[in-house]
Structures are given as structure tokens and as C-alpha cells.
Amino acid sequence: MLECGDLILRYLERMGVRYVFGVPGGSIEPLYNALARSERRGGIRAVLARHETGAAFMADGYARETGLIGVCCATAGPGATNLLTGVANAYADNVPMLVITAQTSLNRFGQGAFQESSCTGVNTMDMFASCTRYNTFVSHPEQLETKLLHAFSHALGQQPGPVHLSIPLDVMRHEVEDSSYSPFRKPFVPNDVIPDPVTVQSVVDDLADIKQATIVLGEDAADSADQWVQLAELRGWNLVTTPRAKGLVNSFHPQNRGVFGFAGHQSATEAVGPQDAERVITVGAALDEVSTAGWSPDGLLSERLIHLSRNPGHLVRAIMAGHAVLGDPRSVADQLLAAARKTGLPAPALKAHGSDGVPDFVGGNFREGCFATSGPIKPQALMTYLSRVCPEQTRALFDTGNSFLWGIHHWNVGRPEQPLCSKNLFNIGIGFAAMGWAIGASVGMALADDSVPVVCVTGDGSYLMSGQELATASQENCNVLMVVLNDSSLGMIRHGQALGGAEQIANELPSINYAMMAEALGVETYRVSTLEELHRLDLASILARPGPCLLDILVDGNEVPPMGVRMKVLNETK
Template sequence: MLDCGDLILRYLERLGVAYVFGVPGGSIEPFYNALARSERQGGIRAVTARHETGAAFMADGYARETGRIGVCCATAGPGSTNLLTGVANAYADNIPMLVITAQTSLNRFGQGAFQESSCTGINTLDMFASCTRYNTLISHPEQLESKLLHALSHALGQQPGPVHLAIPLDVMRHTVEDASMALGLTAFIPNEVVPDSGSVQRVVSDLTDVMQATIVLGEDAIHSADQWIQLAELRHWNLVTTPRAKGLVNSFHPQYRGVFGFAGHQSATEALKPENADRVIMVGAALDEVSTAGWSPDGLLSARLIHLSRNPGHLTRATMAGHVVLGEPRHVAEALLKDLGELENRASLIDWDFTDGVPEFVEGRFRESCFDTSGPVKPQALMTYLSKACPETTRTLFDTGNSFLWGIHHWNVGQPGRPLPSRNLFHIGVGFASMGWAIGASVGIALAAGDAPVLCVTGDGSYLMSGQELTTAAQENCNVLMVILNDSSLGMIRHGQVLGDAEPIANELPRVDYAKMAEAIGVESYRITTLEDLHELDLTSILARPGPCLLDVLIDRDESPPMGVRMKVLNETK
């Protein structure tokens, strides 16, 4: 016989899951008992976050790194509601996640039990309904197996995201027969969606004679990015990425024009204009504010658009597009490459021009500041230096606020002429944009990435919200370099108020020595007041050894980040 918790873990083991992230409590104790048994046998083990939101962020990061489902759990009542922000963040970013929450015993529903969150109390099931792909209460042990499999199939489908199982205390304590493990997991074999052949041929015919085009890679283009880059090289077309997909193209590629959209580059905007692109091919991304530069009519939103994705949710807003194709985009890329004939003249002849360490698409004052080593640290110079100093295997996360603005605009992916890893190592949580996301997610990524270093760039505002998760990184001996952009303010708010001619209010934070805070919990730390301080550190050694390290970087608070697109949207109603 198995407890219900053991049954859940057996299925998760078959999917390759190694960790469950959460915070224990009375109503979820039977599941933690199952985790204890699992850990003793060398199976899935529990990682204890300091806050349930952090646990959800960790599961998010684990899923991004492994491509498997991330798992988080919480007890009844406030444990469940604390998960909500992290779950919503994963939902907005299409991250597969299994969320397990406890309920008080069924026979106590409606009686005011401690932390009751049933349909007759504070109804947490209703709360999860709008931010999950599947959401259900397990009211009988006999339901568990089938509902678990339904949930997993939704989480790992073509429109991935979080799923939620609410399990009462007495149900979780029930036992089931071992034989019930006979059900298969064939629904979770990666089933490729092949696009309609007629649609593919129409795209090929439309593009055959096009001389000027721009390919826009979104985050879901990861499985076909090499083919689209190859096509751009053959046709001498422009390459652009959305903010989420920045890590798919070498920043120094001669045909790469940078990021279009949120915190993007003017050269990417120019590459999408009608005079420079007869067709715009968007691969694996949604037409949201972040990827369309605030729904700019001069960019993606025209009949010139060819929109390709395996995720039907990406295509719902493409009503203006000339072509919309549902299915794996690589089939379209392969058909286009085949149509071009022999490939002997491919970009072995690509000319990687000499570079000063900053891509050509970084312009104006932003470019000048990349080389400024005077006074308080310029965020532009910090990003430029770190992106060159960190090993090519470094996983990088940029938190909500000025952190991801500077990261999108200034983090350099790769080195000139060198191939990139066959994965996206650049991560932002920009869909729901939860402050502190990167802190928890960096722990989940680090646990999955083994010895590979993880860089988390966050602001002091986000760190004051979620910095306690650094103690989880220390407890788990995670190789995370935590970089805090310390300007004693909510920087994005402060600069936004100035740029939007709003009242300067509620943006100041206390002056805090975050290096001393880290030292107090036993984490190696350094306070960086000038770029020379950073140059003196042996980052290679720091990133090569286990355990976290924190850099408290006093940045120039007067440097305004690249947030013009965001301000345009905010000011539209004025």
C-alpha cells in the first residue's frame, strides 16, 4: 500500500523531477511524510523556502532550467494564498508547474477549522482558477490518480503553465494500492504539432522572392533558432529578438539588430519598419505589450506579419497578420531552407567585425556609459563588464524593475564569433513581472544546473521583499552570485515618476549595507562602490566554487534606464 503522497511522488519521479519546493505546515504534513520517505531512499527531496512565494519562484526556475515540470506545495490557508503571486507569474510566462495545496479535513469543512480555505471558508480553489491551466479539489482518494494525470497533461501541453491540486488532510492520509501505478504517462511524451502543409507552402511562396525581411525570435523559438539564424545568414535578412528571447542570438552577430519591445534597441525598431522589411516573421512569441513595443503600429502589427508558433495562445492576437501558422516553426524554417537549394555558401563567410566589447546596436548615451569607470557604478558599465567576465555557461536572471531594463538593453550574450549553448541562458520574468522573482528562481535554476554558475541581478527593493531566500541558497550550497543594484530607492518607480511628470512620492528606501546582511547569515559578500572594486575581484574563482556570494553594488542612481516604451504606454491615457 502507498499513501497518496507516495503515489504523487512516484509519478513525479517517472517525469524526472528531483525537488519539491515549499514550506511545511500541519495540513500538508502527510505529503511531507512522503517526501521524508522519498529522501531516505534517494528520491525526490524537499527544499524549504522561507516564504511560499519564493517556493513558487524556485519551482519556476527549476522548470526553466530542466524543461521538466516544477513542483511547489503549501499548507492550507495563508500557505496557499502566499503561493498565488508565484503561480500567477508562471502562468503569464507559460512555465509548467504542479502546485499542491492542502485543505483541512473534509469533515471539518464549514466549521471554522484552523486555516480553513475550503469552499465554505476563504476559498483558495477559486483564487487559483484564473492563474492555472487546470484547477481541482481531490475530494476522494479514488480521484487522485486520474486528476493528477489530467493536471500533468495540461501543465506539459502545447500551452504550458501551472496546474493546481487542492488535497484535504484526510484524503492525503489515505492509502492506495501499489497496482494503481499501472497507468502510463504516454500523454507526456513530447507530441510535435505539425503545421498544415498548405499553410507552410503559402508562407514559402510568399517569402521566396522577398529581399528585405526581419526575423523576430521569441522565447519559444528555442528549438528552431539555429535554422532561423541560418536562413537570415543565407538571405541577408535582419535578426531581432523579443526581450524574453534575448539569449537565443549572439549579441555580436553581424545581422542581429538587438531587442525589439520593452527596453529594446532603436536598431531593432528600424529593422521592422516597412522600408526595411517587406515581411516580418515572428517565431514563438505572443503579441503582448512587452514584445510589440507597446503595440506599436510601425513594428509587428501589420499585414506584413507572418506569425508562427506551436502555442495557440501566442496566435490569438494576430488578427492583422498576412499568415498565421500553428505548429512547430522548425517545419517552416526547413521548408524555406530546402527551397533555397544547396547550402554550400552558408555563413562560413560571415564577417564578425572587430568589436570594442559593446554591440553596434547600443547607441548614444547608453553606449558611452558602458565605458565609464568613474564615480558610482554605471549600470551600463556593470552589465558590460559582468557579461564579459562571467563564464559562457552562466545562467543569468534579471529581476523586475531597473534590473531587467538594464539587462535587456546591456547584457551581452556570447562572444564575437563563438557559438552559443543550445539553450537560452538569459531569463526574465516579465509577463506578470513580480518583484523578487529572480531571487527564488535563481535557487531553483542553481539546484538543477549542478556546477554551472548562476547570476541573479536584482534591485534593493526586490531584495528587501524576497532576500531571505538567500538563506535557502546558502543551506542548499547553491552556486549563485547575487548582485544587488543598490540605489536606496524603488528605481523604476522613481525614474518613471520623473519621466512621466508625476509626483515624486513613495520611492525612497533606507540606506542598507547588504554585504553586512549577507555576512550575518554566513554568505561571502563584497560591497562595490566603484567599478575598480569589481575589477579587483576574482570573479572566475567566485563563480567556480560552491555556495552563494553577494555583491552589494552602489550604482549611480541618476542614470535613467531605457524605459521609453513603458512610459509611452503609461502616458497614453493622459
């Protein structure tokens, strides 16, 4: 006989899932009993987070790294509500997750049971309804298998995201026959849709004689990025990425004009403008505030736009586009490449830029800061140096705040004249932008692949919210380098208030030695106040050994991050 918890784990195991992230409690105990049995036979293992929000962030990072579904769980009541922020963050970024929350026993609904979160208590089902692709209550054991498979199908669909099963204690504990697990039943995972041939041909015809065009790669272009780069090389077109897709193009590629949108580069703004681009071919981008530079009409959002995506949620925002194509962008890229090769024109000679170690698209005062070596550490110089000395396969995550502003603008992906792997190694949780996301997500990412180092860049404000998850990284011996930008403030808030003419209030943090905090957790740690001190660290050796390490970096808090796009949007309401 199996319990319902064992049945859930059997299906997860078949899908390749290795971990369930969460915090135990009374109402979720049967699932943890099943996890204990699973661990004993070498199956799926429980990872103990320090807070349920951290568990959801870990599941998010695990899903991003593996391409599988991330799984997190929580007990009834506050356990479930603590998950919400992490689940909402995954929903906004289309990250597939299975979220399992407990309920008290059915026969105690409406009686004020301990941590009751049923329809007659603090209704957690209602709370999850707006941040999941599928949200269901399992009221009978006979429903579980069908609803579980439905949930997988929604999570991994063309519009992926979190799904939620709410399961009462007595239902989870219910015993079922071994035969209830059927190896023949499986979720429907959508195949890639081939775009309409007539629509694709119209795109090919439209682009045939276009001399100036810009290809903008979004977060869902990972599978076809190599083809679009080849097309740009053949046609002599510009390459640009959205903030989420920064890692899909080598920072030193000769036609890379940088990031367009939130914390992006002026050269990218020019590259998508009407003077430099007769057409803007955008692949797999959300067309939200972040990727459109605050919905700028001179950027992506014009009749010059050709928008390709397999996610219909992206395309509904392309109401102004000359062409909107639903389906696998690879098939469109293949036809455009074939048409370009038929012309017989030689590809232009290309030479990588950034001979001084900084890509040409980084300009002005931001560029000057990349070479500053004396005085307080400039975030520009820190990002430039770390991205150069970290191994090429390093997974880099940047937290909400100044961390992702500096990361988007200054973290360099790849090396001159070297191809990237077909994976986005640059990660931000920017749709919902929850502070502390990168801390938990870095743990999930490190557990997903222990053969590569993970670097998490976070601010002191985010670290004070979620830094306790470093204890989980230590317990699991994760290869995570935690980089804390320590300026004793909520930096993005402070600079935003100054730039927007707001009152300077509630942005100061106490002066804290985060190295000592990490040392108390038994974590290797270094407090760094100058670049010379950072240069003396053997980061290659640190990143090559197992276990986490924390760098407490005293950064120059007076450096204003690239947040002009965000300020423009905020000031539009004045």
C-alpha cells in the first residue's frame, strides 16, 4: 500500500525531480513521511529551507537550471501564506513550479482548527488563485492522480508557471493500492507549435530587402539564440537583448549593442530606434515595462515590430506589430537563414569589441567607473572584475535593487571570440521583483547542478530579509558565492527618492558586518573594503571547492545606478 504522499513522489520521480523544498509542519507531515521513505531508497529528497518564501525561491532556481518543474511545500495556515511571495515571483516570470500546501483534516473544517486555512478559515485557495496557472483543492483521494497530472500539464504549458494543490491532512494520509500509480498515465506537455506557413513567408518577404534591422532576444529565445546570432552576422544586423535575456549573446560580440529596457544601454536604445532599424525583430520577450523601456513608442512598440513567441501571453501585447507570429521561433529563424544564404553575399568580417575588457556599449560615466581601482569599491568595477574572473560556466543571479541594476548594465557574459553555451547564465527575478529572490534561487540552482559555481549578488537590504537561507546552502554544502553589496542602505530606494525629488526617508540600514554573521553559520567569509583586497583573493580556488562562501563588499553607495527608465515611469504620474 502507498499513501497519497508516496503517489505524488512517484510521479515527480518519473519526471526527473530530485528535491522538494519546504518547511515541515503538522498538517503536511504525511508528505514528509513519504519523503523520508523516499530518501531511504535513494529517491527524492527533502531540502529544509529556513522560511517558506525561501523554499519557493529555491524551487524557482531549481526549475530555471534544470528545465524541470520545481517543487515546494508548506503546512497549513502561515506556512501556505509564507509561500505566496515566492509563488507570485515565479508566476510573473513564467517559471514552472508545483506548490503543495496542506489543510487541516476535512472533518475539522469550520471548527477553528489550529492553523485552519480552509474555505471557512483564512482561505489560502483564494490567495493562490491569482498567482498560479492551475489552483485546485483535492477533497478526495480519488481526485489526486488526475489533478496532479492536470497540474503538471498547466505548469509546463506554452504559458508556464506555478500550479497549486491544496491537500487536507486526512487525504494526504489516505492509503491507496500500489496499482494506483500508473506508468502509462502522464501529463500532456505541449509540443512546439509550428508557425503558420503563410505568416512566416510574409515575414521572410518583408525582411528580404531590409538593410537595417535589429534582432532583440527575449528570455524565451534561449533555444534559438544561436540561429538569430548567425542571422545577424549574415545580414549585418544589430543584436540587442532584453534584461532577462542578457546571457544569450556574448557581451563582446561585434554586433551586440547591449541591453534595451530596464537598466539598459544607450547604444541599444539607438539600435532599436527608427533611424537605425527599419524592422525590430523581437523573439520571446514579454513586452512589459522591463523589456520595453517603460513602453517607449520609439523602441519595440511600433509598426516596425516583428514579434515571435511560443507564449501567447507575450503576443497579446503586440497589438501594434507589423507581424505577430505564434509558435517556435526556430522554424522562422531557419527560413530566414536559408533566404539569407541564397543571396550568396559573404558574411561581413567581424571583430570582437571591448579590447580593454569592457564592451563598447558601456559608455560615459558608467564606463569610467569600470576602471576605478582606488577608494571605495565602485559597483561598476566590481561587476566587471567578478564577471571576468569567474569561470565561464558560472551561473550568476542578481537580486532586486541596485544589484540587478548594476548587473544588467555591467556584468559581462562570455569572452571575446568564444561561443556561449546554449543556456542563459544570467538570471534575474524581475517580473514581480521580490527582494531576496536570488538568495533562495541560488541555493536551488546549485543543488540542480553541483558541477558549476553559482554567484549570487544581493544587497544588504535583501540579505537582511532572506540571508538566513545561507544556512541551508551550508547544510547542503552548495557551491554558492554570496556577494553582499554593503552600503548600509536600501540603495535603489535612496537613489530613487533623490532622483525623483521625494523625501529622503526610511532608506537607512545599520552598519552591519555580514562577514561575521556568515562566520557564525560556519561559512567561509571575507570582508572586502577595496578592490586591491578583492584582487588578492583567490576566487578561482574559492569557486572550485564545495560549500558556500560570502563576500561582504563595502561598496561606494554614492554611485548612482542606471535607473533612468524606472524613474521615467514613476514620474509619468506626476
